[in-house]
Amino acid sequence: xxxxxxxxxxxxxxxxxxxxxxxxxxxxxxxxxxxxxxxxxxxxxxxxxxxxxxxxxxxxxxxxxxxxxxxxxxxxxxxxxxxxxxxxxxxxxxxxxxxxxxxxxxxxxxxxxxxxxxxxxxxxxxxxxxxxxxxxxxxxxxxxxxxxxxxxxxxxxxxxxxxxxxxxxxxxxxxxxxxx
Numbered sequence: 001x002x003x004x005x006x007x008x009x010x011x012x013x014x015x016x017x018x019x020x021x022x023x024x025x026x027x028x029x030x031x032x033x034x035x036x037x038x039x040x041x042x043x044x045x046x047x048x049x050x051x052x053x054x055x056x057x058x059x060x061x062x063x064x065x066x067x068x069x070x071x072x073x074x075x076x077x078x079x080x081x082x083x084x085x086x087x088x089x090x091x092x093x094x095x096x097x098x099x100x101x102x103x104x105x106x107x108x109x110x111x112x113x114x115x116x117x118x119x120x121x122x123x124x125x126x127x128x129x130x131x132x133x134x135x136x137x138x139x140x141x142x143x144x145x146x147x148x149x150x151x152x153x154x155x156x157x158x159x160x161x162x163x164x165x166x167x168x169x170x171x172x173x174x175x176x177x178x179x180x
Contacts (some may be wrong), residue, residue, distance in 0.1 A: 028060075030039060069107045070106040072107040074109045075108060077138050078135075080134040080138050097146075
């Protein structure tokens, strides 16, 4: 600084002054390029994964949940005629329902063996009597057992003859064991 100009001289081995603005700009551009390359690689990787997944889906047949058939049971309504009391009729219908639940039956069809006029289970329920209308009685008891407990009072009003119709203890179904 002997000459008093105020500008520093570069030392030996030291280069000229670096323009920091240019340097910063160049670094930002390099960073952008690297980010673009990284993003491009990531997109390529995702496309490859999608292609692999599509190939797997095409290779494997579609697995539909559930089965492609229904299990149905046809019962004569006269099966209740063999019971000696209304309590036993209800118990018999409950046991039928329990067995159908165990064997995963989807549908129970109650038919009339005597071939009388076709009667539906809709309408007024007259209660469980000792003889007659066994098909309607069996169908109503099965409907009662199928109905959730909190809806039974509203769907099945109490009548003098239906007081016997109590549901058997619920059957606890557990998922199938893989060891059996």
